[in-house]
Amino acid sequence: MPLLLEVQHLTKRFGGLTAVGDLSFGVAAGEILGLIGPNGAGKTTVVDLISGVWRATSGSIAFEGEPVGHLLTFRRARSGIARTFQVMKPFRGLTTLDNVAVGALFGRRPARELAGAREIAAECLRVVGLERRASQRANDLGGPDRKRLELAKALATQPKLLLLDEVMAGLNHAEIDEVIAIIRSLRDRGITLIVIEHVMKAIQSLSDRVLVLHHGERIAEGPPAEVLASPEVVEAYLGHRAR
C-alpha cells in the first residue's frame, strides 16, 4: 500500500531539549497508527510538526509524496491534514454548528457559502453524536462534548489524514466506547488516522500498528498486542522492575 505520510529523520529541539530525535515512520492510506508513550515523550510535538504548528529542526515530512515540511499550517490543512488539540480550542462565541461550519468554510474543499458549510457541519455533528447541541454556544458545552466538537471541527475540513491528540482523555468508559466507534466509522469513510492516546483499551482495539515514543525517540513499533507486551515499553511506562 502507498504511504500517505512519510516522516524521515524528524528532529525538533527546543533550546537544549530534544523533544523529537531522528524519528522516521510512515502511515499507509487507510491505516490507523497508535502513537503512545509516557508523558513528555514528544507525542504532541510530533502532531505539531506534522500539522505545522512547529517547523522541524531537521528531517522531512512528505504527504501524498509531496514535501510539506516547509508549508504553513493553513496550507497543510488545505492539503488534507487535520488535527485536534489536546487543550481544546473551541470558538467560544459561536454556536456548536457554526464552530464546525468554520472548518467547512476553509479546509480541503472549502464551501463558498455559509448555508452550504452549515449543511456539511450538521452532517459532521451527526457523525460525532453532537447534533442535539447544534444551536448551543460552544462555551456552554461540557468537557466530553468539547472533545467531540474538536473532532467534528477537524472532520469538517474533509481531511485525508486526521491527527487525534488525546480525544478520550477525561471521558468515562461508556463515552470512550462511543468515541472508539466514531473513530472506526471515520476509517470506514477512508480517513487515515494517527491516534495519540493513554487509554490502552482504545489503542489496542483501534490501532493497526503502534509506535511507542520515549524521550522523543522510537523504542518500539508493531502490532498492538505485541508492542504493549514488550518489556521495554512496560519499563518506559512504569520504570524499572524492582529486583
Added chain:
Amino acid sequence: MIRGLPWSVGIVLVALLAGVPWIAPPTLVQFGISTLLVAVLAQAWNIIGGYAGYASFGNSVFYGLGSYGTAVTMVQWNLPFGVGLAVGSAVALGFAVLLGLPVLRLRGHYFAIATLALAQVMAAVVSNLDIAGRNIGLVLPLTRNDALFYELALGLLVLATLCVAWIAHSRFGYGLIAIREDEDAASAIGANATLLKVAAFALAGVLTALAGGIHAYWITFIDPASSFDLSLNVRMIIMAVFGGAGSVFGPIVGAFLLSAISEVLSSEVSSIASLFFGVVIVVAVVLMPRGLADLIRNYRLGWRYFARNVRAHSV
C-alpha cells in the same frame, strides 16, 4: 444585533435620517455630521477590533492619512474632492498592508501596544513634510454646504454597515471570528490568518480614511495634532465596545447614544461631561462587558444579566 431586522425598516430609517438636513436647524445638522462620521469610525474599528479581535490603536492614523490625502490633493494639486478621497483611501490601504504584515503578527496586548505609538509617529512625520504644510497644517477650500457633507457621511455609514453586515454572514467574517476566538485553531482548519487579518485591517483603514477625508473638507482646516489624535481612537473603541463590538448595529447605537449624551452634557454642564464618560466606561465594563447588543440579546434575564457579568469577572 436584532435577528432578521427587515431590510425595509433599515431603508426607512436611512430615509428618515437623510431628510434631517432639510428640516433640522444648522447646529443639529452639524452635530449630525460629526456623529455620523464618528459612527463610521466605530463601525470600521468594529471590523478589526470587534470581528478579528485585534484591538487597534492605529485607526486614528488611517483617519489622519485620509484627512491629509484629501487635503494635499485638493490644496497642493488643485484636484477635486473625489480624487482627494481616492488618494487618501489609497494611502491608508497601502499603509494598512505594509504595516499590517509585520504588526498583525503580534497578538493581544502586544498588537495594541505596537499600534499605540503610531499616531504620534505619524504626527511627527507630517509635521516635517512641506507638502503637508509642516506643523501649521493645511487650509482647504471653503464649501458651505452642510447638507452635502451630512449626506456623504450618512452614505459612508450605510456603506460601512453594509460591509459589516456582509462580514457577519460571510466566509471572510467567519474566518475573522475564528481568529478572534483562537488563532491557532483557525489556522489548523485551513484559515489563512495573515491574509484575513490584513484584509480586515485594510478595509477598516479605507473606511476610516474616507471619514477623515470628509471631515477634513467639512472642517476646512487640518493640522498634525488633531488629525493623528489618539484620543479619537479611544473614543471609537469606547463607542464600539459600549454598543457591542462584533455585532452589526451595536457600534452605531453606541456612537449615537454616547455622542448625544456627551453633546447634551457639554452644553449644560461641561465640567461633568468627562466625568460622565469615565463613569459610563466603568459601569459598562463591569455590568455589560459585551455591550448593548449582548444586553439586548439577553433581555429576558433582566437584572440577572448584570449579576452574571459581575460574578463572571470577580475573582
